[in-house]
Amino acid sequence: MNKRNLLTLALATAAIAACATSPVDPRPAYSESDLRQMDAVHRRDFHPRGIAKMDRFDLDRVQRACNQYKDNPPEDLAKALQAEQIGAIKFPQGELLGDWKKGQKIAQSGRGMTWSDKPGSANGGSCYNCHQLSPEEASYGTLGPSLKGFGKLRGNTSEIQKYTYGKIYNSKAYSVCSPMPRMGYSGTLTEEQIKDVVAYLLDPASPVNR
Ligand code: HEC
Structure with missing residues (x-):
């Protein structure tokens, strides 16, 4: 190996070492x-x-x-x-799976919370803005990972139901600076609505898992 190659190698090794050891500022x-x-x-x-x-x-x-x-x-x-x-997550007593058909409407709706909305009117979840959900979705955002087949991949155990409910209720409980809105914590979605969305993600009959 000539001198120049040796130098390049030394610099590259130093750079890798610096990346591996430098602490977060x-x-x-x-x-x-x-x-x-x-x-x-x-x-x-x-x-x-x-x-x-x-x-x-x-x-x-x-x-x-x-x-x-x-x-x-x-x-x-x-x-x-x-x-x-x-x-800060309030888990409901009992069943966490609601109606996936209602959940689909909530996931696909970006309505609510603008100045022209009436106080107390129901909001959408805007999930489609950041996630692919159903394979039939015509357009969706990609800031978040695709959730296509979420229930098929993760299963439908009570732990997964609890994680899914908790993540939607308060995404920052699982990843502290998550850009995903804290749907339940902020009062954007009700307990009932979050259960419906959980069913949309986990129910085997939901288009997400078909
Ligand atoms: C502003 C963008 C945004 C919106 C709106 C959003 N999410 Fe997310 N979501 C993310 C991002 C980014 C991640 C991955 C990073 C993280 O976990 O914070 C994520 C992660 C998730 C996860 C965890 C995925 C896994 O593999 O464990 C689930 C479940 C989820 N989102 C469901 C939803 C549902 C349901 C809605 C609608 C009620 C929604 N998200 C709305 C951005 C968003």
């Missing part, structure tokens, strides 16, 4: 004053109307930490927040 990406400025801009430019009020800008601890650390908080903090989020 524990410093926040944004300071408190950066965050205050961003919040002030949002509040300045948003005009409350109908059911869309200023409380939409009130962040909880998880949202603040994920913003502050650009979705990569230090491990200890991430663990503590995730434990809080798991604790």
Whole structure:
């Protein structure tokens, strides 16, 4: 091996070692004053109307930490927040599987929560915005993984039902800076609606699994 190749090899080895050993940067990406400025801009430019009020800008601890650390908080903090989020899931007593046909409508609907919606009207789950669900779906987003065949792949045990319900209720309980909305935690979907969506994902008769 000539000198030049040796040097290239040494550099490549050093680069690999650096990747393997460098710890996650524990410093926040944004300071408190950066965050205050961003919040002030949002509040300045948003005009409350109908059911869309200023409380939409009130962040909880998880949202603040994920913003502050650009979705990569230090491990200890991430663990503590995730434990809080798991604790915040309200699992219903008894059956977690509802009606998959209703679940399909909810998964395919992106309606709700705009200023022109009436208070208390039912919301959609917007699942199709980020996931492929049924193989018949004409268009869908790809920010999240495809859930086609989800029940076929994972089975229908009570643990899987519980995980699926919990993930939809509060995705941040399983992955702390998940971009998936916390459907139950935020009150976007009701317990009944989440059960219907769980059935849509897990029921063998659902188009997701056919
Ligand atoms: C804004 C995008 C977005 C929306 C809307 C969304 N998800 Fe997700 N979802 C994700 C992403 C990204 C992941 C993977 C990363 C993670 O787990 O956070 C995910 C993960 C999941 C998982 C776990 C998959 C696995 O392999 O374990 C399930 C189940 C799920 N989503 C169901 C749903 C359902 C049902 C809805 C609608 C009620 C929904 N999602 C709405 C983005 C979204």
